[in-house]
Amino acid sequence: MNRFLITSAFVLLVSFAANAQNSFLANIKAISPAASFTDSKYASFGFELGYSREFAHGRAGIDIAPFADFLNYKHDLPDLRQFDGTTFYAGLGISPRYCFNPEQELKFSAVVTVKGGYNYGWGIVTQTYIGADDKQIENQTVNAGFALNLAPAVEMSFPGSKTNVSLRLGYDSSNFGKGLNRLRSQYYAPINYSSGGIFLGVVLRLGRRDY
Numbered sequence: 001m002n003r004f005l006i007t008s009a010f011v012l013l014v015s016f017a018a019n020a021q022n023s024f025l026a027n028i029k030a031i032s033p034a035a036s037f038t039d040s041k042y043a044s045f046g047f048e049l050g051y052s053r054e055f056a057h058g059r060a061g062i063d064i065a066p067f068a069d070f071l072n073y074k075h076d077l078p079d080l081r082q083f084d085g086t087t088f089y090a091g092l093g094i095s096p097r098y099c100f101n102p103e104q105e106l107k108f109s110a111v112v113t114v115k116g117g118y119n120y121g122w123g124i125v126t127q128t129y130i131g132a133d134d135k136q137i138e139n140q141t142v143n144a145g146f147a148l149n150l151a152p153a154v155e156m157s158f159p160g161s162k163t164n165v166s167l168r169l170g171y172d173s174s175n176f177g178k179g180l181n182r183l184r185s186q187y188y189a190p191i192n193y194s195s196g197g198i199f200l201g202v203v204l205r206l207g208r209r210d211y
Helices: 002-018
Strands: 021-033 044-055 060-077 081-099 107-127 135-159 163-172 197-206
Touching: 021 060, 021 163, 044 197, 060 107, 081 135, 107 163, 135 197
Parallel strands: none
Antiparallel strands: 021 044, 021 197, 044 060, 060 081, 081 107, 107 135, 135 163, 163 197
16 A cells, blocks of 8 residues: 555656646735724735746646735824834745646636745834924834744636736735834834735746646
8 A cells, every 4th residue: 555655656746747847936916904004004015036836737836936025004103203114024935826727728726825934123213394304213123033924815827838927816924013013112102913914916937838
């Protein structure tokens, strides 16, 4: 039985490798907090650059890519002051995916990204003056530590002979407040916020395809 399983796994692996296609991956996405900041005025975004591999004539695949997410927040403070903050999250993401209809022109896939990396908080306080230029009165950065997150998504692809363009919609458990909550200031109370994000991304895979 064990020999059969090992042999079957080896045959499957060889079959996948024989039918694999490699491509360069680029992904840019817009992100919105699932639990909204009441005063949030800044758009958040992220991007990935890496490697994509497809198996079994497009039925399965995996993306491996470094990522960087900028989770932004901006709100007004008393005494004509303004706070601009960012949780910066960067690391490596691994995204296995399964295509439900690889034989069709318009393809639909399920994707789950496992992402791990480090978070940093960045906060700026600006003093506003009527009739004069604004002045930055505080600029802080803080290391918020390592995090491991999941980002399940659905993907709709428009494949070409050398380029695959996809739209990816999903939920990311990365915490918008991870870096912001570590900031300490004399101008505002400690921030206590936790929220994942809804994202919509455009994914480009550049490489030769025979299917």
